[in-house]
Each structure stands twice: as C-alpha cells, then as structure tokens.
Amino acid sequence: MRRPQHAVLLALVGLGLTLAPGLGAAPGGKRSARRDRVITSCPRFHQARVGNEGLRFELENNCGFPVACTLTWAVYCRGPAESPGERSSQMDLAIGASDSAFASGSACGPDGWDIDGIRWTCQKRSADVAGGHPEL
Numbered sequence: 001m002r003r004p005q006h007a008v009l010l011a012l013v014g015l016g017l018t019l020a021p022g023l024g025a026a027p028g029g030k031r032s033a034r035r036d037r038v039i040t041s042c043p044r045f046h047q048a049r050v051g052n053e054g055l056r057f058e059l060e061n062n063c064g065f066p067v068a069c070t071l072t073w074a075v076y077c078r079g080p081a082e083s084p085g086e087r088s089s090q091m092d093l094a095i096g097a098s099d100s101a102f103a104s105g106s107a108c109g110p111d112g113w114d115i116d117g118i119r120w121t122c123q124k125r126s127a128d129v130a131g132g133h134p135e136l
C-alpha cells in the first residue's frame with residue numbers, strides 16, 4: 001500500500017521542480033530589472049556642527065571603486081519662520097575622494113532650528129559615469 005503514497009510524493013516533487021525556475025522571474029517570463037546594491041561598508045559619513053549656522057555633512061569614499069551618493073536631511077524652524085523642509089545633495093565620489101554638504105538653519109532667524117532625518121545612501125557608479133565621459 002505504499003505505492004500510491006510514493007507516486008503522490010514523486011508528483012509533488014516534479015511539480016515543485018517545474019515551478020521553481022519561474023519563481024525568480026517577473027510575470028510573463030521576463031526578468032526584473034537589476035537593482036543596484038546600496039553600499040554601506042566602505043563609504044564613511046561624518047557630521048559636525050558649524051557654530052550656530054548649521055551642520056556640515058561629509059562623505060568619504062574608502063571603497064575600491066567610484067560611488068554615487070545621495071544625502072538627505074530636513075531643516076525645521078523653532079519659531080514662526082517657515083521651515084525650509086527636506087533638502088538633498090548628490091555626490092559622485094572617486095576612489096579616496098570626499099565631498100561635503102552644508103545644512104543651514106539661517107532661514108529660521110534668531111529663534112533657532114533643528115536638523116533631522118539625516119540619511120545617506122551610496123551605490124557603485126556605472127562605468128560610463130565613473131570615467132567622467134557619459135556615452136553619447
């Protein structure tokens with residue numbers, strides 16, 4: 001009486017093998033677009049207060065390849081002045097290079113400011129951008 005159980009098991013394994021190749025593909029048998037990986041291990045981020053004026057953010061590329069980074073933050077005024085809101089800076093960094101951005105609270109006037117939501121992401125730059133000469 002084990003034969004029917006054995007046949008059912010083989011049928012399930014065969015069905016699983018038939019469906020498995022399609023699990024990684026997008027609907028319609030087309031593959032999804034490749035997403036660039038976010039790099040967090042080799043770029044270094046530093047921030048420092050610059051008097052009462054704001055914050056300076058610095059990204060340094062310690063990777064063995066060029067990277068493209070995006071840095072975002074938001075400035076909020078403590079007083080009645082309208083808050084500037086979210087800001088961002090794009091940085092293309094060669095190997096060993098660094099760049100900085102300044103988050104200013106000057107638009108807030110004398111009542112003070114807060115800078116919050118500081119985020120950065122870096123990805124490996126594509127070969128055409130890394131060489132400094134995009135293909136035409």
